[in-house]
Amino acid sequence: MDSVDSVFYSERLGPSNNPLLDQLPSYQSLLYRRKSSATGSTKRRGSSRRHLSSSSSWKWKGDKVEEKPKAVAHQRLICELPKTMEEKRRDNVQRMEQARDLSSWKQWRQNTHHSLKRLKEDCMELLRRLKLWRGDIHVIEGMFGTGILSYFSFLRFLVLLNFVIFLLMFCFIMLPIIIAPHTSGNATFDLYNGRECSNYPSTSRRGLVVFHQYITDLLSGTGFLEETYLFYGYYKVESIYFPKFSYNLPLAYLLVTITYLFLSLIWIVKRSAAGFKRNLVQDEDRFQSFCNKIFAGWDFCITNETAARLKQSSLLYELKTDLEEERIKQKIADRTRREKCRIYVLRLVLNLFVVAVLAACFFSIYRATIYSQEFQSSQFDQRPNFILELIFEYLPSIVITLANFITPLMFTLIIQFEDYSPAFEIRFTLMRCVFMRLASIGVLLFSLWSQITCDLGPKCPCGYKHSDYPCWESRVGQEMYKLTIFDFIIIGAVTIFVEFPRKLIVTYCDCGLAKWWGQQEFAIPQNVLEIVYGQTICWIGTFYCPLLPAICTIKYFIVFYIKKMTLVKNCRPATRPFRASSSNFFFLVVLLIGLALACVPVIFSIAQINSSRACGPFMNYTKSWEVVPEAVSQLPGGLPTFFFALSSEAFAVSFFVVTCLAMFYVIALAGAHKRVVDQLREQLAMEGRDKRFLIQKLCQAQRTSVRSAGVQSHADRDRQSNRGAQNHDDPGGVFLAQPPVSATHV
Amino acid sequence: MGTTASQLQKDLLSEYQELTFLTKQEILLAHKRFSELMAKEERSSPSLRVPMEKILTMPELKSNPFRERICHVFSTSDMKDGSLTFEDFLDLLSAFSDSATLEIKSHYAFRIFDFDDDGTLDCGDLEKLVNCLTGETEDTRLNPEEMRQLITNILEESDIDKDGTVNLSEFQHVISRSPDFVSSFKIVL
DSSP states (O other): OHHHHHHHHHHHTSOOSOHHHHTSHHHHHHHHHHHHHHHGGGGHHHHHHHHHHHOOGGGOOHHHHHHOHHHHHHHSOGGGSOSOHHHHHHHHHHHHHHHHHSOHHHHHHHHHHHHHHHHHHHHHHHHHHHSTTHHHHHHHHHHHOHHHHHHHHHHHHHHHHHHHHHHHHIIIIIHHHHHTTTTTOEEEOOOOSOTTTTOOOOOSOOSSOOHHHHHHHHHHTOGGGTTSTTSGGGOOOSEEEOSSOEEOHHHHHHHHHHHHHHHHHHHHHHHHHHHHHHHHHHHHTGGGHHHHHHHSOSOTTOOOHHHHHHHHHHHHHHHHHHHHHHHHHHHHHHOOHHHHHHHHHHHHHHHHHHHHHHHHHHHHHHHHHHHHHHHHHSOGGGOOOHHHHHHHHTHHHHHHHHHHHHHHHHHHHHHHHHOOOHHHHHHHHHHHHHHHHHHHHHHHHHHHHHHHBOOSBTTBTTSBOTTTOTTHHHHHHHHHHHHHHHHHHHHHHIIIIIIHHHHHHHHHOOSHHHHHHOSEEEOHHHHHHHHHHHHHHHHHHHTTOTTHHHHHHHHHHHHHHHHHHIIIIIEEEOSSOOOHHHHHHHHHHHHHHHHHHHHHHHHHHHHTSBOOSSSSTTTTSSBGGGHHHHHHHTSSTTHHHHHHHHTSHHHHHHHHHHHHHHHHHHHHHHHHHHHHHHHHHHHHHHHHHHHHHHHHHHHHHHHHHHHHHTOHHHHHHHHHHTSTTOOSSOTTTOSOOSOSOOOOOO | OHHHHHHSOHHHHHHHHHHSSOOHHHHHHHHHHHHHHSOGGGTTOTTOOBOHHHHTTSHHHHTOTTHHHHHHHHOOOTTOSOOBOHHHHHHHHHHTSTTOOHHHHHHHHHHHHOTTOSSSBOHHHHHHHHHHHHOSSGGGSOOHHHHHHHHHHHHHHHOTTOSSSBOHHHHHHHHHTOTTHHHHSOOOO
16 A cells, blocks of 8 residues: 555655656646646536646646645645545644635635535535435446436436426416406406307217216216316416406417427537537547547446446447447448448348338328227217227327337347447447437328318318317327326236336246347337327327316326336346436437427427317417417507517528527637647647656756766666556666656646 | 434534535535445444445445446545545545536546556556446447447547547547536436
8 A cells, every 4th residue: 555655656756766756747637637626526416527637737827836736735625635545634734724814804714615515415415305205316326337417317307307397288278267267357258259160069078978988088088087177278268357467368378388389499409518628638538438438438326236247248238339330430441432332232121121121111001090089079879889989089199109118129220230339339229210210200290280270261261170179279189198097008008018027037048049038138229219209299289178287297206116127127228238327318319300300290280270269279360370469469668669670580590690600600619629639749749758758867867967967776766666567668777666646738 | 314414513514515515405415325325333433434335335336337447437446445434425425426526537537547557548547448338248348340440440539649549638628528428427326
């Protein structure tokens, strides 16, 4: 231990044996670094990386540090010193004594600083305790490492997001309606003249209702559920008159919709910003991939022995594939023209095949949706029995789930023939799966849209097929509601009826087939895709079904426990692990794509499709968006002019131009930074070489002078203490071959 | 919690809080777990050493391939047997805690990976390190050719001054750009 310390500290912290070496720029930059990190130590959490990297030796002014190097060392927090407890304690006592010399004002300031810090830590601890699932996530992290942990914290984030969206919906839309009767408020709506369009037959079942019909209603959102707070159609309120003011519900409805989309966007972007930056940096230095795997490869959190063994084998696998990849790259470079042609043709054919599969899936979703819609518009008494009815209702969901189950299997099979590099294979399969998942929602919405709308004309006076869809928004809401429920049922069912029996078979059956099949892997990408799919539906559906966020909150809350159970009991972690840093970013990117996809239909239906005349808050407007210009024109003073100016083309064009300019500026800045980094890196390597050369010369010169003075013992001691650092070509001539600290912190 | 709190005096506790990155709860939990490793009658003496074999039975360390190195690095014993006192144990947890700085973490990681304690990571250290990561048995090891290629690659990436070894500052430089390190270099009780 002591010998190690002498190597570590004799050159770095204590006075170096060689006074010349103290004057090296690299050593002084180290001192500077310590100082800067000491001043920043109050906000050390999270900022350590920054002051590590921001300390550049070029800015440094030589005389400042030499004045009081001791004071600099004392500024650092004790717990930040890499020393044993005994030494730290001694240091602390020393500091206390020195502190006694300080003026009382400084002492007081130091003390209050300390107690404030303590208080802050206690508060943070308390807050952390309040966090949802802290214990569960802790356990998962301990057992399976950070990759899987990131999946669960992502799930927690979605629960929170949905809960906040629900609160928004509840406070601004439901609450006014609920409290209106109690505060002598008055909710009004007047029916528009379009008689034909405003005819809205009740769908609730009449006469004797059999019990199972309630179940059907509950699962598909029809019947008694249709006329509740659950769906858009219920909010048939023009404005609510409270004693003091009137509440414009349609405007609130629209604004809340825009707000929740914006809120989600900002929240996701904020969460992904850190990961995005990191990813950019990482992408730039590809040349550090092996070091990352070796030096930061082990997850010290892992306590589960199987998980540890798996981690080892996955690391082995990863290293082998990486080494293999280098060889494959070589092979790809060596390909003959004929081989290249063959592979490109093969890829083309396979891609065509993939497109065909996707097209077939989309077409079947389209057919299923239309069939299901036609069935729902048919008369009650023509309907077959209860089970068939449910199946027809859920046909689109079933087809989507089936397609999403089969296609990933097919993609993983196909990709093997395409001869890509292993890393790209995984990414490409994933991209195809993401596309499949999200596009299937798009196709569903498209087929709904084609069913609902018709061109305005004598045949179609309302702008939508009012005979089949008297309140089409509610119908879309029902579809989204069904998708959500079905997704939830599938997650539960797969866990209970597929993964659990599989685990049983693999554990208790000794035959070869079962062993080959193996235990279920907890594949993070697929699981993430699943919940992103659910979230996209939720975003789309919230406009049509304002209580959907609440349902999603509950759903994800339960999914968390299901997934935790299946992870602990049924699954093993995937052999190909997901790194926490890359996965966090991946999750949020997929989620962003989902959000973008969700925005399109919502915005389109607000701005383009005629709102139903028979139900909902926008029954008096042709299009939902019209409520905004009307509200703006009622504003007092010059505000309407101001807002109309904002929405004019002139403003839009100039705004666009300014945004473009800003973007170009940022891009140029990024490019410049990148170049500077490259240059600095080059300079660094050069300086390292220079320094080594200089130090060699210096030490040689010094040694000859020392020898001539006849003081041999000093040099011997030096040689001894630097034994370890000395494996160079010229062991006799260089006894301080290692520069004390090379200025490597760019 | 009440019983453990009485066993650890208040001033000592606040001193530990001062000297480590741990919070009060974590220190108390550490104390509880550490005293479980000792026999009942020994628990009162604070400077008692617990031999490495006993420390390694803790589930947090049991499946860690670096467990013996960790004990050796944090041990203050003169015998170099890897035995830990309670304070050494707190040092260990502090370095592996959530709030420890990157500098501390990378410093100790370097010493853990420096198998022959000579202050640099040379080829031998790197080979041992890779073997620890992939598992020690014959069939899980990389073959010599792959190992050679891997070590060349690592040195190419991290050895800035091209002296054939990785020293502490080079190591810290590499680590500071590795996004996963801070989150994975962590032991939670």
